[in-house]
Amino acid sequence: MSTSSTYLLERAWVDGAVCDDVLVTVADGRFAEVVVESPAGRGFLTLSAVATPNNVSESLTTQSVLRIPGLTLPGLANTHSHAFHRALRGRTQRERGTFWTWREQMYAVAARLEPDSYYDLALATYREMAAAGITGVGEFHYLHYQPDGTPYDDPNAMGRALIQAAHDAGIRIALLDTCYLSSGFGKPPEGVQVRYSDGTAEAWAERVDRLQADGSAVVGAAIHSVRAVPAEQLPTVSDWAQQRPLHVHLSEQVAENDACAAAYGVTPTRLLHDHGVLGPLTSAVHATHLTDDDIATLGETQTFASFCPTTERDLGDGIGPSRRLHEAGSRLTLGSDSHAVIDLFEEMRAVELDERLASQQRGHWSAAELLAAATTDGHSSLGFSDAGAIAKGQRADLVTIDTNTPRTAGTGRDENTAVFAAAAEDVTQVMVDGRVVVRQGDREEIGRQLDAAIGRLWE
């Protein structure tokens, strides 16, 4: 007989509304029951004593109820992460430059990582994510080989380090193992890129086949970009992916569009579509510089649009057509990508605020829509279609924010507080798959762990 725990959420986002006094029962990592209205006669809604997890018993009618104050949200999904970019935060702002000069600095870090240091950095980064309310991450992983391009004894040593790091941080991971074969259209891998390349898409598929998923990990696929995988090899990747998530960087930079047009005479979106890459399990990451036809194609194929607005600001990518994509049929998801900041609350509002800058109009996205992007749609795009809602049968993720901090106080304690006022620092407790993985007071240790993991890399 499995044990269950019952929690009384002071206030929670359930079925598209903020509700008071939500009673949830968790068993085997899922919500066994979610009761929104006060169940008459049971009387536990007036409990003044607060139970601790240690004295929760197994019978619902007699068991203690743990009260969780604040505003509780479903778990947040970070759909686009390069964990190792966390080592660059604050260190790439010193000089003028473009996306392409930034990339040189990023490659310098990529050249240094080994499975142990990759694990340490990813663990600290995923713990920072957990503390920010992120319960699932899509890791766009391309650091496969040793610095000289030869395989590790286990050719998936680097990918396994990431899965282990997510596991040890207490969050779920979709390892989006990335096919990266060329440095540009028709150009072989250069420099550190020898760590990325399997040589052919078939060799990539053979290696990735040896990675196993489990209950908290999905192994999915990624195509780095139309630059990095020759068109004729794209179907090998999409055929391998089949019922798994498949992610691809798409039109982040105008230069990529220009090079694609020169090489193939079409836009990157069209090229991907013509080779069977787009579809309802595919995510187009960034999707910034699109034609009207591109938007229609992404919408018609129900391809997810994974926006990363704080990174797109940082790299000067530009402002993508998030609302037009949504209206065409693409569901929005959100990623912290380069980890210039890890704060899905900021990503949610940044989508709306950047649309305002571009249009000089307010009110493109409602808070409820942005929450859907950061929760249900985000988790679905990572292959966890049973996460992102506080509802019976769903994975038991709970993210609680304090609505009485200097940042959140007086803002209405509703979904607008979450989307337009809160920050990662307002998260007080995080449950993933029924297990509390972050408590108040954990931040200090997470900071020390980040400092140590990153400090070693820059020594």
Add this chain to the structure above:
Amino acid sequence: MSTSSTYLLERAWVDGAVCDDVLVTVADGRFAEVVVESPAGRGFLTLSAVATPNNVSESLTTQSVLRIPGLTLPGLANTHSHAFHRALRGRTQRERGTFWTWREQMYAVAARLEPDSYYDLALATYREMAAAGITGVGEFHYLHYQPDGTPYDDPNAMGRALIQAAHDAGIRIALLDTCYLSSGFGKPPEGVQVRYSDGTAEAWAERVDRLQADGSAVVGAAIHSVRAVPAEQLPTVSDWAQQRPLHVHLSEQVAENDACAAAYGVTPTRLLHDHGVLGPLTSAVHATHLTDDDIATLGETQTFASFCPTTERDLGDGIGPSRRLHEAGSRLTLGSDSHAVIDLFEEMRAVELDERLASQQRGHWSAAELLAAATTDGHSSLGFSDAGAIAKGQRADLVTIDTNTPRTAGTGRDENTAVFAAAAEDVTQVMVDGRVVVRQGDREEIGRQLDAAIGRLWE
């Protein structure tokens, strides 16, 4: 004989560089001494015992030294605040709309405030500012009269409430008492605007003359906008201001430019310049939609440009030409304006990040330049030219951030950490004019105070 205190700053921003082990002596609210290099022989750089403020004695050679860990910055200046807008945070995002529909909601709050509730809300808001490292605020204040337009017994009751609130929060204030006479070009005040209007600029000047400054308060002037003060009355305001700060909303919206062109046949910048408003003690707030000639005029007159990027995102104002203004001769300052967020760290980086979105290039502003905007230049534009630097003779403001939080850890512990990684929540201690006004642990009480002050308004 005055007492003095000595502090050893583990790391600090002094004279344009991050330095280790900075020894500062504070007397009478100012820095009496700032020693950057380790003074040989004194030995206090190796002190392992940490003194508490209570046992600081008066003799430098024998006194205890209080060690302040972390990265310490000069005090930050918030050059554009409407304190009462804090009550709107999270509450104006529910519907589509423009700047102008947002303004209707803002006016609903403006109609409810009385001196007591204005004081309560401003005190809580200024305490939030203090906790974010803001040591001086420019309050653009236009809520002068009773709801029906008649004066309070003390016609400056509302302005005095703000000065008292800043004093009680422990920060300095430049009360920018705002002349607001018309609802549009040639239109009398409407609705709640009867609270704003003195009738004529002369009556405005007579009222403001009765306000007194002191060591932590400056009484300055503001012209609400070219819409709100008829051109022929502009010189009355600028003549009154003389050696005081004078602020004016400028070209925040395209509609204002269009209406000004229709009424006067010139841009708002040209109109202000032709009536003597621009100059080195004037701040143009927003300065978003400018012609090449406007930029040249603002630069030549050395008018400050007060940018409020988080508000400009929120209201969909657009992205102003911050760098071009700087190159023309206008010094940048920063404000949190509508207080959608109170975080000068975010304002600093938002200037750079929004320029990146507009240009698709990185590296327009260095961290050092953005720190100058948030410190020395900001305080100067408020009439406190002796604040904003950790230097002998300057006002003793110290803002310390924790460089080992999840947000800041591993980011290099330099000015890029402050500008491109930190958030208000990373501030651990704030000193203003030699007095510690915020300590770790104050946030909870500040949150409660905000909740109470705002809750009463919305009852």
